[in-house]
Every structure is written in structure tokens, then in C-alpha cells.
Amino acid sequence: MPARQPSATDADVRSIKRAVLGRLYGRAPLPTLVGLDAAVDAVHTLLRQTVASSEGNTALVVGPRGSGKTAVVERALARLGEHSGAHHVVRLSGFVHTSDRLALRDIARQLLATQDLEHVLVGSFADAFAYILGLLRTSRGAGGPVAPVLFVLEEFDLLAQHPKQALLYALFDVAQSQQTPVAVLGLTARIDAVDLLEKRVKSRFSHRQIFVHGAASLEDFAQIAACALRVDAARDGPVADALALQFNRRVADILAAAPVAQHVASLFEFGKDARQLLRVFAPAVARISAAAPLPDVAAVEASVAMDAASAKMQVLAAVSLLELCLVAAMKSLVQAGCCRYNFEMVYSEYKTFMSRHMVAVAAGGVMRIYKKPVALKAFEALVELEIVRPVLPLAAAAEGPATAHARNDLLAGSAAAARAPKEFRMVQLMLDPGQVVELVAARADVPTVIRRWVQQ
Amino acid sequence: MSSLAADLGDRFPGREEQVDQLLTLLGDEHDPAPPCLFAYGPSATGKTAVIRELFAKYDTEGRHHAYVSGVECFTPRLLFERVLNAWAGHVPSLESRFANYARCENAVDFVNCVRDLLCDRQDETHYIVIDQAERLRDRGPMLLTLLLRLSELAGASISTVLISNVVWDKFRPRHGGAPDPIPVFFSSYTKQQMLAIIERDCPEDEPPKFFLTFVDAIYEVFHRNCADLNELRHLVAMLYPKFVQPVFEGQATRSEFTRLFKLCQPYFSAASERLYLREISTSEWQKYSAVASAATAPEDVTRSIYQMAESSEGLDLPYYTKFLLIAAFLASYNPTRLDAQYFSRAKAPTKRRTKGAAAQNAQDAKDRQQLLGPKSFGIERMLAIFYSIIVEPVDSSVDVQIQIASLVTLRLLTKTSAGDRLDGIKCKCNVSLESIRAISQSVRFDVERYLYNFA
Numbered sequence: 063m064p065a066r067q068p069s070a071t072d073a074d075v076r077s078i079k080r081a082v083l084g085r086l087y088g089r090a091p092l093p094t095l096v097g098l099d100a101a102v103d104a105v106h107t108l109l110r111q112t113v114a115s116s117e118g119n120t121a122l123v124v125g126p127r128g129s130g131k132t133a134v135v136e137r138a139l140a141r142l143g144e145h146s147g148a149h150h151v152v153r154l155s156g157f158v159h160t161s162d163r164l165a166l167r168d169i170a171r172q173l174l175a176t177q178d179l180e181h182v183l184v185g186s187f188a189d190a191f192a193y194i195l196g197l198l199r200t201s202r203g204a205g206g207p208v209a210p211v212l213f214v215l216e217e218f219d220l221l222a223q224h225p226k227q228a229l230l231y232a233l234f235d236v237a238q239s240q241q242t243p244v245a246v247l248g249l250t251a252r253i254d255a256v257d258l259l260e261k262r263v264k265s266r267f268s269h270r271q272i273f274v275h276g277a278a279s280l281e282d283f284a285q286i287a288a289c290a291l292r293v294d295a296a297r298d299g300p301v302a303d304a305l306a307l308q309f310n311r312r313v314a315d316i317l318a319a320a321p322v323a324q325h326v327a328s329l330f331e332f333g334k335d336a337r338q339l340l341r342v343f344a345p346a347v348a349r350i351s352a353a354a355p356l357p358d359v360a361a362v363e364a365s366v367a368m369d370a371a372s373a374k375m376q377v378l379a380a381v382s383l384l385e386l387c388l389v390a391a392m393k394s395l396v397q398a399g400c401c402r403y404n405f406e407m408v409y410s411e412y413k414t415f416m417s418r419h420m421v422a423v424a425a426g427g428v429m430r431i432y433k434k435p436v437a438l439k440a441f442e443a444l445v446e447l448e449i450v451r452p453v454l455p456l457a458a459a460a461e462g463p464a465t466a467h468a469r470n471d472l473l474a475g476s477a478a479a480a481r482a483p484k485e486f487r488m489v490q491l492m493l494d495p496g497q498v499v500e501l502v503a504a505r506a507d508v509p510t511v512i513r514r515w516v517q518q
Numbered sequence: 519m520s521s522l523a524a525d526l527g528d529r530f531p532g533r534e535e536q537v538d539q540l541l542t543l544l545g546d547e548h549d550p551a552p553p554c555l556f557a558y559g560p561s562a563t564g565k566t567a568v569i570r571e572l573f574a575k576y577d578t579e580g581r582h583h584a585y586v587s588g589v590e591c592f593t594p595r596l597l598f599e600r601v602l603n604a605w606a607g608h609v610p611s612l613e614s615r616f617a618n619y620a621r622c623e624n625a626v627d628f629v630n631c632v633r634d635l636l637c638d639r640q641d642e643t644h645y646i647v648i649d650q651a652e653r654l655r656d657r658g659p660m661l662l663t664l665l666l667r668l669s670e671l672a673g674a675s676i677s678t679v680l681i682s683n684v685v686w687d688k689f690r691p692r693h694g695g696a697p698d699p700i701p702v703f704f705s706s707y708t709k710q711q712m713l714a715i716i717e718r719d720c721p722e723d724e725p726p727k728f729f730l731t732f733v734d735a736i737y738e739v740f741h742r743n744c745a746d747l748n749e750l751r752h753l754v755a756m757l758y759p760k761f762v763q764p765v766f767e768g769q770a771t772r773s774e775f776t777r778l779f780k781l782c783q784p785y786f787s788a789a790s791e792r793l794y795l796r797e798i799s800t801s802e803w804q805k806y807s808a809v810a811s812a813a814t815a816p817e818d819v820t821r822s823i824y825q826m827a828e829s830s831e832g833l834d835l836p837y838y839t840k841f842l843l844i845a846a847f848l849a850s851y852n853p854t855r856l857d858a859q860y861f862s863r864a865k866a867p868t869k870r871r872t873k874g875a876a877a878q879n880a881q882d883a884k885d886r887q888q889l890l891g892p893k894s895f896g897i898e899r900m901l902a903i904f905y906s907i908i909v910e911p912v913d914s915s916v917d918v919q920i921q922i923a924s925l926v927t928l929r930l931l932t933k934t935s936a937g938d939r940l941d942g943i944k945c946k947c948n949v950s951l952e953s954i955r956a957i958s959q960s961v962r963f964d965v966e967r968y969l970y971n972f973a
Contacts, residue, residue: 076548083550088697089669127694157660157695158625158671168626217695251694337697344552344700348542368701373685377560380706384743406889432743435795440743447560448652448684483948486891 070305070355077299078309078355082347085290086340091133093297096285097278098130104272105138105247112245113142113149113210118237120246120267122218124253125274128335131249134274135214149210150198156217162187162229165221170194173211174201187228188235195242210243218248222258230259234266276334283330283339288317290340291347305355312356316343319359325366342369374493377447378501384432384440386501386508387412389449390516392491393498397518402453405441405485409434419511429509438485445489453488519546522575530568532711539702540572544677547582551643551677552700553669558682559704562747565681566649568704573647581607583645588653594661598622601646602631625664629671636674643675651680655689662689663696707747709737716751724762728772732761735779740790749794756793756803760785784820792823838912839921840957843947844965845904846931847954850892850947852970854899860968861906888951888972894934894944897922907963 084090095102101123111117125131139151152172159165166187170179174197182197183190199208213233215221222230237244248255259267277283291313295306316322329339346361381389391411395403413431421429432440444450493501502508502516523541527534536557544551557565573583584604591597599618603610608619622628636644646665648654654662669676678699682689686701707715713733720729733754740750761782764770770777779786792798806822835843852860887893905912912918925931926945935944951972958965966972 076546079545079549083545087550087552089550089553089675155671157663157667158629160625160660164624164626168630171630220693341552341698341700345539345543348545348549368703373558373687373701373703376703376705377558377683377685380560380745382741382743382745404889404891406891410889429742433791436743436791439795443561443744443746446683448688482891482946483950 068305068308068355070302070352072352074301074305075350075352075355077301078293078305079347079350081298082291082293083344086344086347088337088340091136092286092289093294094289095130095133095137096282096289098134098274101134101272101274102137102141105134106141108247108270109138109142109212109245112212112243113147116207116210116240116243118240118244119270120234120237120248121270121272122248122250122255122267123272123274124250124255126276126334127251128333128337129274129276130336131251131274132216135247135249139212139214147209149212151212151214153214154216154221156215156220159221162224165229166190166194173198188232191232191236195236199242208242210245213244213246215246215248218250219252219255219258221248222255227260227263231263231266234263238266276336277330280327280330283334284317284323284326286336287326287339287343288313291316291343309356312359316346316357316359316362319363321363321366325370342366374449375497375501375504378449378493379504381444382440383429383508383512384437385444386505387416387512388437388441388444389491389493389498390502390512391415392450393493393495393516394518396491397495402488402490404488405438408441409437412437415515419515421509421511449492450489451492453490522572525575526568526572529571530564531714532707533564533568533704536702536704537568537572540569541576543700543702544576547642549643550675551645553677553697554666554699555677555679555702556682556686556699557679557702557704558685560706560745561683562749563704563706565683565704569647569679569681573645577645581605582642583647585647585649588648588650592653592657594625594628594657595623597648597661598628598631602628602635605635605644625660628664629668632668632672632674632676636672636676640674643677645677645679647679647681649681651682652684652689654680659691659693663691663693666696666699706745709741712737712747712750715747716754719751719755721758725772729758731775732758739786744794752800753790753793756800757782757785757790784823789823798823835957836921837961838908838918839925840961841908841963842900842904842918842921842925843930843949844954844958844961844963845900845907846895846925846945846947847892847949848903848907848965848968849895849900851887851972852968853887856970857899857903860970861903886971892946892948894946897943897945900945907968 081090085092105121105123108119108121112119123131123135142149150173152169154165154168159168163183166183167179169191170182173194174182182193185193195211198211215233233244233246236242237246252258256264256267256269256271277286293301293306293309295301295303298306317326325342326339329335342365343357343362345365346357349361350357388408391408392403394415395407395411400407416429416431441450445452499516502513519541523534523537526537530537540555540557543555557569559565570585573585577583582605584601586597586600591600599620599622602608602619602622606619610616610618620627620631622631646668648665654665664671665678668678680689680699686698690696690698713730716733717726717730720726736754736757737750740753744750761778764778764781765772770781789798789803793803848860901918904918922931926933930947930949931945932948933943933945935942954965
């Protein structure tokens with residue numbers, strides 16, 4: 063049946079885009095949290111007890127990446143805000159607050175909203191924190207009730223890695239001693255986050271853990287996508303009802319299409335990450351316009367295919383023939399049993415092969431053996447793409463994963479004067495032999511001799 | 519929006535699909551933009567050019583996007599302050615004593631400044647464009663995650679665009695906090711696209727079809743070892759004047775391609791590699807290369823080109839120092855056990871052939887020292903070799919020690935023992951085989967005879 067696009071006004075399309083894309087990109091919360099009601103209730107109860115009965119509470123929300131921990135907490139906070147007294151919310155994150163000092167400064171900024179923070183942050187962490195809470199109490203007036211403070215700590219496991227865990231100790235201590243009603247909620251993706259705590263911190267923690275699992279079944283997981291994509295005419299701004307109906311019907315078609323359903327199933331088996339699921343639909347929805355207000359099934363399928371394609375193979379699909387010969391030489395060195403090699407060895411392997419065979423190129427003529435400097439320039443282009451990486455000597459690798467990560471020192475003139483000139487530094491090919499064969503098979507312009515060499 | 523797409527499509531032939539993808543994802547000013555976009559592809563595919571031009575035209579005021587380079591911003595503070603300057607439209611000037619918009623040393627300050635700056639611009643999306651984004655991986659484990667999640671942390675609509683030639687698999691931080699971005703792939707140019715781009719380089723007074731035939735010929739020969747558009751443009755720009763010169767001198771007409779190629783032959787063979795490797799610089803080439811014409815003999819042309827490229831080979835060392843360098847090379851690449859055989863003056867007894875000689879040779883082929891690189895040796899061994907290869911007696915040994923020190927300073931020898939050791943110094947030779955051959959030829963010493971197992 064040919065897809066007949068209905069007509070729509072610009073305003074309608076803009077509302078749809080804003081609502082749906084906002085949900086797909088994570089800028090707006092999903093209308094219903096599938097399968098997370100129990101967790102929301104648990105968190106809400108805990109927070110309500112703190113706000114209404116002035117208790118101190120601590121809990122840890124644990125769940126894998128993309129399972130909805132932040133969404134649960136935000137939903138509980140929103141529900142709380144409707145019918146409870148005044149309370150403060152302080153949000154910290156392990157990514158941003160990388161030391162206790164910075165965290166303390168931000169707590170002061172969020173609670174006191176004063177610019178003059180320097181006189182507050184003196185002394186040890188515990189003293190400064192007690193001073194801040196004291197200021198908070200006095201700012202409300204001498205006889206009035208103290209407003210409870212709710213702390214939301216994202217990436218709790220990163221905060222637990224600060225030296226001496228002063229922040230966590232102070233927070234849990236206040237929660238336990240009940241001087242100021244405080245609730246501390248930690249969010250983390252690590253199941254063993256409690257084991258990271260020191261003994262004195264752990265003893266002040268209530269050991270209350272709220273688990274947020276990913277979707278329990280494939281239907282629930284697909285329901286998340288449907289929930290994010292569907293348009294509700296009342297809630298999502300001024301949208302014509304007929305258009306909303308057709309949009310939702312098209313969404314159902316998209317989710318039923320075979321490649322999309324397969325992709326959703328494979329994501330479910332792989333990691334159940336909701337963000338990754340929603341990302342795939344974004345390009346197709348971004349493409350809608352007044353002339354074509356329904357998303358195209360083919361566009362979603364193309365986006366799914368792009369997601370599944372190997373980026374490395376894409377980038378390598380158009381390297382020059384000389385670079386391909388060098389990769390083939392490295393592959394044959396690996397297959398001959400040599401696991402560490404440098405440019406000199408690769409070049410001598412290349413030269414041996416080329417002098418033994420006459421390589422005829424498609425456009426006529428014979429491919430000649432390139433001189434060493436030209437081959438070195440091609441080799442450096444491969445190093446820049448990170449297809450070939452330097453092998454660190456054992457001493458440097460033992461220093462720690464932080465220094466070994468990602469830095470491509472082969473080309474850089476490193477200060478280590480004991481290392482050899484760059485042609486002699488040991489490297490490693492980051493493709494396995496099967497990928498090299500696939501790379502050569504995908505190209506049409508490779509001479510037959512080289513193709514046979516690679517496929518040996 | 520479609521006029522912008524058409525405009526960019528004209529400017530950048532072959533990149534229409536990528537421009538279309540980018541403009542769709544960015545949308546209008548009030549549409550939400552993805553939290554992170556990742557533009558990747560091999561080098562010289564137009565990533566930086568297209569994205570910069572796109573943002574310059576898309577963001578008419580200039581206050582909604584910030585372009586920073588991962589190479590320039592080697593500390594996080596530089597990156598943060600530049601982004602804030604661009605969004606606030608603040609240019610450091612003499613009156614403000616070249617101060618930046620705000621002082622931001624760490625992530626917390628940055629997030630707070632962003633929140634304050636953007637609190638009244640809630641509805642508009644702001645962009646950070648980071649070029650050479652692969653450098654960000656080294657700047658601290660959290661920087662990349664922070665930039666990817668800035669939208670959530672600051673509560674404003676911010677989109678980060680990363681440009682890199684490394685694929686996303688190598689960027690993903692280990693602790694897993696960074697959401698995957700939406701990828702935009704910039705594929706390499708096909709032959710037709712490359713020719714269409716280089717055609718625009720044609721000088722005004724030349725016929726385009728003639729120019730195109732020349733470019734086509736160069737592409738066929740050249741793209742086997744380099745698929746890079748910039749290199750091809752450079753070569754065409756350098757060689758075209760030589761190719762077309764005979765026409766101006768009246769020795770050939772524009773339709774006789776074969777004759778023009780034949781006249782230009784010495785340039786192609788001698789110069790194209792050296793220009794590609796930048797052994798001859800562009801300005802040197804334009805000033806000093808001999809003009810191509812039938813009048814100039816091919817040998818003169820070739821010689822002038824070789825002379826231009828020769829400047830790096832001139833290791834003008836004193837006589838004894840050259841022998842010291844040769845001795846260092848021999849010490850680095852010959853095994854110690856064979857020193858007596860090669861270098862002793864007295865007739866050493868020939869070693870008895872052991873049974874496994876053939877097997878040994880076969881294994882040596884892969885593990886040759888020539889391929890593994892120079893070994894480190896003690897200074898005493900090098901001096902022993904030196905004294906044995908010098909024919910005439912050496913006067914004073916003090917000069918020799920000074921020469922060793924200057925060789926180390928020139929980095930022709932590398933010291934591998936600790937810096938403050940005064941005795942038992944170990945060094946490595948840093949010179950290549952071709953240079954040693956040239957040096958030994960200049961002192962009339964046959965180094966080949968002393969090299970063990972060299973191909």
C-alpha cells in the first residue's frame with residue numbers, strides 16, 4: 063500500500079518534533095516508566111518520611127547503565143514536590159565533583175546561594191559541613207522548623223573513591239545523628255558499591271539498597287521505545303488529533319518491521335540499555351517536515367544498519383593500495399608466528415613478496431616496489447588511524463592503565479631517549495586476520511595476486 | 519534551510535549526503551538537538567571544512583556555537599574558558615587586560631558558569647565543536663564524559679560535536695558513563711569527486727579540459743600509494759607549470775599529450791617522490807627548479823633536482839669522527855661473539871662449521887639485527903673496533919673522547935645508560951644504513967665487508 067503522507071501544519075510538526083525528540087534524546091522524562099513502579103514507590107516513601115517526619119534516611123539505588131535510576135529518583139522527587147513542605151535538594155555527581163573540596167563548595171552554593179563562600183570553607187571537611195548546616199538552620203529563623211535537605215549523589219562509586227571518603231562520612235553521620243533531617247540517596251551502576259565504603263562509613267549507612275533492574279522481558283523493552291515515540295495530542299502540545307493518530311499508527315508499523323524488531327531484540331540480549339535503544343530512532347524523526355510529517359520506515363532501517371556496521375571497516379574501505387599491502391604484510395607476519403614486529407620487518411616482508419610476484423594493476427602497468435620513505439609515510443598514516451598501535455615495553459605498561467590508554471606515542475618524539483628511531487619501534491596490528499580478508503574481499507580494485515596473498 | 523543545503527553542496531562537491539544528515543539532525547533553532555554528534559572519517563575528507571562552514575552560516579549571530587581544537591586546548595581550563603568566551607561573545611582585549619569571560623579551572627566551575635550564562639537563553643540550543651577530539655582522551659578520564667553529558671548536568675540544551683579520524687570504539691571511556699553519540703560518517707572521495715574538486719584549482723587562463731587530462735594522469739599513477747586529496751592537490755599545483763611550459767615556448771601544442779609528458783618525464787620521475795616526502799620544500803621548488811623545455815637536457819634537470827634534495831645528507835664531520843660513527847654502527851649491529859673474527863689483526867682461526875648452520879641461517883633471516891634495530895654497546899667496545907679499523911696510528915686519545923661527546927650531542931649516538939654515570943657508558947647508534955654507506959664512501963672505507971648478515 064503506498065504510503066500517502068497527510069498534510070500537516072508547521073506548528074503541528076514543530077510540536078511533534080519537540081516532544082518526541084526531547085524524549086528520544088533524554089531531555090524530557092518518559093510519560094510512564096515501564097516496570098519501575100515499585101522502585102519509584104520505595105524511593106518516594108523514603109523521601110516522604112524524611113520530609114514529613116523529619117527522619118534521617120540513607121539508601122543506595124543500584125542498577126545497570128540506562129536502566130532508569132535517575133528517572134526513578136526524579137519521578138519520586140516530582141511526586142514529593144506536589145504535597146509536602148519546603149525542602150532543599152542538593153545534587154552532586156561523581157563526574158563533576160572530583161574532590162571533596164569541590165563538592166563542599168558546590169553544596170554551599172546550592173544550599174546558601176551566597177557568593178561569599180571563602181569564609182565558609184575553612185578547617186576540616188566535617189567542621190565546614192557542620193558550619194554550613196548551622197548557617198542553614200539559622201537562616202530559617204531562630205524558632206522555625208529546620209527544612210530537610212535531600213542529597214542526590216550520582217555516580218556514588220566515583221565519590222567513594224575520594225581519599226578518606228570525607229564527604230560520605232559527613233553525610234551519613236548527619237543522617238544518622240538526626241540533628242538536621244537529611245536524606246542521602248546514592249545512585250550507582252556497581253553492584254558492589256557498598257564494599258567500596260570504609261568501615262566507619264559503612265557502619266553509618268543503613269544498608270538499604272533499592273534495585274532498579276532493566277526491562278524484565280522483550281515486550282517491556284520494546285514498550286519503552288513505543289512509549290517514547292507515541293504522540294499524545296493533549297500532552298504534547300497543540301497537535302491535530304488525526305495527525306497524532308496516524309503518527310502512532312506509523313510508529314507501530316516501524317516497531318513491527320523485521321530489521322527494527324531484530325535490532326531491538328539484539329539490544330535486549332546485549333545490554334538492555336534504554337538510551338541506546340532510543341538513539342536509533344532519532345534521525346528518522348528529525349527528518350519529518352510539513353510535507354512529510356510521518357517518519358519513514360526505510361530511514362529507521364538505514365539508521366539500524368548504520369548502527370550495526372563496523373566503523374573500522376568503513377574507514378578502512380578506502381585506504382590506498384600501498385597501505386593495504388602493508389596491512390597484508392603485517393597479517394602474514396602474524397600468521398608466520400611473529401607477534402612483535404616493527405616497520406623494518408614489515409617493509410622487508412613487503413619487499414620480499416613484491417619482488418617474487420609481478421603485481422599487475424587494473425589500470426594497466428605494474429605496481430612497483432615503493433621506496434622505504436614512501437612506505438614509511440603510508441605506515442604513519444595507518445598509525446594515525448590507530449589501526450596500528452605501538453606496543454609498550456613492559457615497564458611502561460606496568461605503570462598503570464591510565465598512562466597506557468590511547469596515547470599514540472609512535473610518531474611523537476618521546477623524551478625517552480633510550481628508545482630506538484621510529485622505524486624500529488615495535489607495533490601491533492589492531493585487526494585480526496579474518497578482518498583483513500574481509501577488507502580485501504570488499505574492494506574491487508585489488509590486484510588478484512594481493513588478494514591471493516591475503517587469503518592464504 | 520534548503521538554500522543553506524544547496525549552498526554548502528555547491529561549495530563542497532561530494533559531501534551533499536553528509537551536509538544533509540547534519541542539517542537534518544541540527545534542525546531549526548527551536549528543535550532539540552542530539553546531545554552528542556560524532557563526525558568521523560579518514561583524513562582530508564572535509565570534516566573540519568564542512569562543519570565550520572555549516573556552523574558559520576547556520577549560526578548567524580555567532581553566539582550559539584564554540585569551535586575549539588583538541589590540539590590547542592591542552593588543559594581543560596583552556597577548553598572551558600574558550601567555550602565560555604565564544605558563547606558570551608567576549609573577545610579578550612586590551613581594556614580588560616586580555617582576561618577571559620570567566621575563570622574556570624575545574625568541571626564544577628564550568629558547569630556553574632554554563633548554567634548561569636544560559637539560564638536566560640533556555641530555548642536555544644548551543645553547540646560545542648571540538649576538532650581533533652582524539653586528544654581529549656588523554657586530558658583526564660572525566661573530561662570526555664563531562665562534555666558528552668553537559669546537557670544533563672547544566673540543565674540547558676547543549677550539543678557537543680566531535681570531529682576525529684579515529685573511530686568511536688577507541689573513545690569509549692572505561693567506566694561506561696558516556697552515552698554513544700549519533701555518528702556521521704565522512705567517506706573518502708571517489709575518483710570523480712576528487713577530479714571535480716581539483717578542477718576548481720585550474721588557473722584562470724588555462725583550458726579546463728586540458729587541465730583535467732593532466733590531473734587524471736597524475737591521479738592514476740599517484741593514488742596507489744596515497745589516497746589523500748591534499749597531497750594530490752599539492753602535487754598538481756607544483757607540477758602543472760612544468761607540464762605546460764613547452765606550450766608557451768612553442769615546442770608542442772596543447773593537443774600533443776604524449777610529447778608533453780615525454781618532455782616532463784624527468785620531473786615526474788625525479789621530483790614527484792621528493793615533493794611528496796617534502797624533501798624539497800614548495801618555495802625551493804618554485805624558485806630553483808630548472809624550467810622544463812626541450813632546450814634543457816634531461817640530465818641537467820635531474821641533477822638540479824637531486825641537488826635540491828641533497829641538503830639533508832650533508833653530514834660534514836671530521837675524518838676521525840666519521841670512523842667513530844662507522845665503528846658505532848658496527849658495534850650496534852654486529853654480534854659480540856664475531857668481533858674477534860672481523861676485527862682482530864692477527865689471523866683468527868676459522869670457526870668450525872657446526873651441523874645446525876643452515877637452520878641457524880633460516881632463523882636469522884627473520885631476527886636479523888638489521889630489522890630489530892640498533893643494540894646498545896659499551897663505549898670500550900666501540901673504541902676497540904675504532905682502533906682496529908683505522909689504518910694509521912691515532913695521536914691523542916683526548917680528541918677521540920671529545921668527539922664521542924659531540925656525537926652524543928648531535929644525537930647521532932644515543933646514550934642508554936643513566937645520565938650521571940661517568941664510567942661504563944652504553945650507547946646506541948642512531949644513523950641509518952644509507953647514511954653510513956654514504957659516509958664510508960666518502961672516507962673510502964668498505965663497510966660492507968664488516969657487516970654480518972645484512973641484506
